[in-house]
Amino acid sequence: MKLKIAVLAGDGIGPEVTREATQILKAVAEFGNHEFTFTEALIGGVAITANGTPLPQTTIDTCLESDAVLLGAVGDNKFNHLTPDKRPEAGLLQIRQELGGFANLRPSVAYPALAENSPLRPEVTKGADILFVRELLGGLYFGQPRWWNKEEGANGGGEAINTMRYTRDEVVRVARVAFELAQKRRKKLTSVDKANVLECSQLWRATVDSLKADYPDVTVEHQLVDSMAMHLMNIPRNFDVVLTENLFGDILSDESGVITGSLGMLPSATIGGKVNLYEPVHGSAPDIAGTGKANPLGAILTAAMVLRHSGGLEQEAQAIEVAVAKVLEAGHRTADISRGNTAANVTTQQMGKLVHQALAESIDR
């Protein structure tokens, strides 16, 4: 099959992990006689440096002409003084809007081989397999008005506003994705909100309840976000599909990195728009950029999601996931997942090569 993939490597460890993910996609293309083409484009801090804007029009055009967009990460401390609309992160938010995907799927799986790596006890993480469905185009990230009255702040005053806003239709479309995915999994949907305080959450809860009749095989529970943050660490295997608004999903999905012991293990796919967007959950990790310590497995598992959701190549997606599990079972570790491991750590590139080898061994050529 043919797949045109736009590659937006971005900042920090973004290019380091994206390189390994594209190598794996190239290997899949070679083994299966598929034709994948890769077009690189700028986003984030590197785009600000080159073009003065975090999302040049040429990048938007490249993405819209592609079948899938694979993104590394954006963010660079040297732009911390800029207002949110000028920062590298603004480029990411804008490309999400341009592509239109509203359902961000963030799986969080406890790999048996990493049981000792989580700060949680193995009996707690055992069997955990959660799929977050995070609403990605609404809520506080995009609600208007938003501003910061900075000048007044200099005089001792100051005020800033962000707006959480949702329409019923925005909730319906992402909730339906979550219900449908739950039907294909363990048929349990946990909807997260703050309905004891926020009107947006009351709308959210009422809307989810109004759809239940269409999915009689799915059990629905509602959880308030604060206690959900606790339940998630206490009994992670109690959760199947977890539906959240934008900011709650941002926070809870990072928290779920504790189940594997590293944010570097988590992939994501954003579906429902013109072109699907694929990005690992982690950021540009300036603290380890350039050291070879970045874990590329989140990005490699993101590549598997490209094949699953944009290529219809389920077998190939699973082959990548199996290859990752095998490499972990063989004891290979990047620094972030080395807790309880006595062998020497491998670098980002070495980890990519190991997955490549495991994939080559498993694929029927």
Ligand code: NAD
């Ligand atoms: P981060 O995810 O970049 O890093 C958090 C911690 O996890 C760091 O200690 C980092 O070293 C570690 N980590 C993250 N990914 C790792 C990996 N693949 N392998 C090993 N360790 C890994 O979050 P942060 O430090 O809060 O933010 C840094 C920058 O990234 C900020 O500018 C932020 O806005 C940006 N960010 C971007 C995205 C994105 O592009 N999708 C996501 C989150 C944060």
Ligand code: IPM
């Ligand atoms: C993520 C990131 C982004 C978000 C930022 C960098 C805009 O944290 O993808 O999780 O908050 O969505």
Ligand code: MN
């Ligand atoms: Mn985040």
